[in-house]
Amino acid sequence: MKQRVLIPGMGGQLGTNVARWLEQHSDVAICGLDLEPPRRWMRRAEFHFVRPTDAERIAEVVDEFQPTALAFLWTFEPHSRATPTAAEEQTAVGWRNVADALAESADLDTIVVRSGLEVYGGRGGTTYSTTSPITPTCRFGRMLAAVESGAGELAEATGASVAALRLGPISGANMPSPLGRYLRLPVVPIPLRQKPFTVIHQFDAAAAIARAVEVRYDGVLNVVADGTITPGRAVLTGGRFPLPTVGPFLSVTRLVTELLGGPLPDHTRELLQNGRVAEASDLSAELGLDLAYDAAAVIRDLYSWGSVQPVAAADTEESSAV
Numbered sequence: 001m002k003q004r005v006l007i008p009g010m011g012g013q014l015g016t017n018v019a020r021w022l023e024q025h026s027d028v029a030i031c032g033l034d035l036e037p038p039r040r041w042m043r044r045a046e047f048h049f050v051r052p053t054d055a056e057r058i059a060e061v062v063d064e065f066q067p068t069a070l071a072f073l074w075t076f077e078p079h080s081r082a083t084p085t086a087a088e089e090q091t092a093v094g095w096r097n098v099a100d101a102l103a104e105s106a107d108l109d110t111i112v113v114r115s116g117l118e119v120y121g122g123r124g125g126t127t128y129s130t131t132s133p134i135t136p137t138c139r140f141g142r143m144l145a146a147v148e149s150g151a152g153e154l155a156e157a158t159g160a161s162v163a164a165l166r167l168g169p170i171s172g173a174n175m176p177s178p179l180g181r182y183l184r185l186p187v188v189p190i191p192l193r194q195k196p197f198t199v200i201h202q203f204d205a206a207a208a209i210a211r212a213v214e215v216r217y218d219g220v221l222n223v224v225a226d227g228t229i230t231p232g233r234a235v236l237t238g239g240r241f242p243l244p245t246v247g248p249f250l251s252v253t254r255l256v257t258e259l260l261g262g263p264l265p266d267h268t269r270e271l272l273q274n275g276r277v278a279e280a281s282d283l284s285a286e287l288g289l290d291l292a293y294d295a296a297a298v299i300r301d302l303y304s305w306g307s308v309q310p311v312a313a314a315d316t317e318e319s320s321a322v
Helices: 013-025 055-065 084-102 139-158 178-183 202-214 231-237 249-259 266-274 283-287 295-302 313-320
Strands: 004-008 029-034 046-049 069-072 110-116 161-167 187-191 219-223 241-245
Touching (some): 004 013, 004 055, 004 084, 013 029, 013 202, 069 084, 069 202, 084 139, 110 202, 139 161, 139 266, 161 202, 178 295, 187 231, 187 266, 202 283, 219 283, 231 241, 231 295
Parallel strands (some): 004 029, 004 069, 029 046, 161 219, 187 241
16 A cells, blocks of 8 residues: 655654655655645645644544654754744644544554654763663653654554654754754854764755655664764864853853854753763664765754855845846
8 A cells, every 4th residue: 555644744844854755765645734834845745734733623634634654743842943832832732633633543554753862861971772761851852752652652552663763963054953053153162071972964864764654664763873073073163163161061051042042952952061972773774774974974064054145235126126
């Protein structure tokens, strides 16, 4: 039977990339939900403007589409495009409404959820594997752990396989994230003692999610780029000025980023201060996928995002007349 993939969160950068990957590499039917449109033109995926809170509309779309696979990407990262409280509320209600709509589905056989390394905690000094305990110490980690738990319950109710893809911090040009915003500041406070962390490129993250849907993967995967990076190395890669701090690093970073209009959530502050390293799953064996970017290349691509250039008044008038 041809797969019919439902993607709540298709309007975000990650959801758009997942849908485009599926369009280009498979013949599955695709239906997306979100409160904003996809970032790129879609050739055949259908899209519905739906808010995570609109349980009735979500149920209508599910009933009409009858999905065989769910790629749940309605996980709102705090301070990416929503405040921490709004991100947590929208993630929770979005999952609940989608899960309720699918609870009695006879066709659903595949569940894939976007999770993250944050579920392991932020104490540092440990290389996490997929068997490491789930002990989140930040808000985003608790949000992701709750989605993983809910996915397990939905899988039990429907008999579907369930895959949790624990992604490193997603980065790359044009990818909105608090970590990327912070590293692109002209002067970047960094802890004096450098701790490495792992990342994943936005295109590799999307490809991994799409492949997990295609192969109906069942289990947990750590999806991270090869190699690690430190805050100082990342800052120097972008030609920014690193400001080593002694003492209350978290207080300094919070103050600087808030003054510059880019507040850091607790999961990003944990990452910068304590690092976060994970043992990468063998995606070549598990998903038949080779990642295109190592950690250094991910950071270089982050800085390839050009700065906004003001448009002269004369140019503006000429452009508006075209």
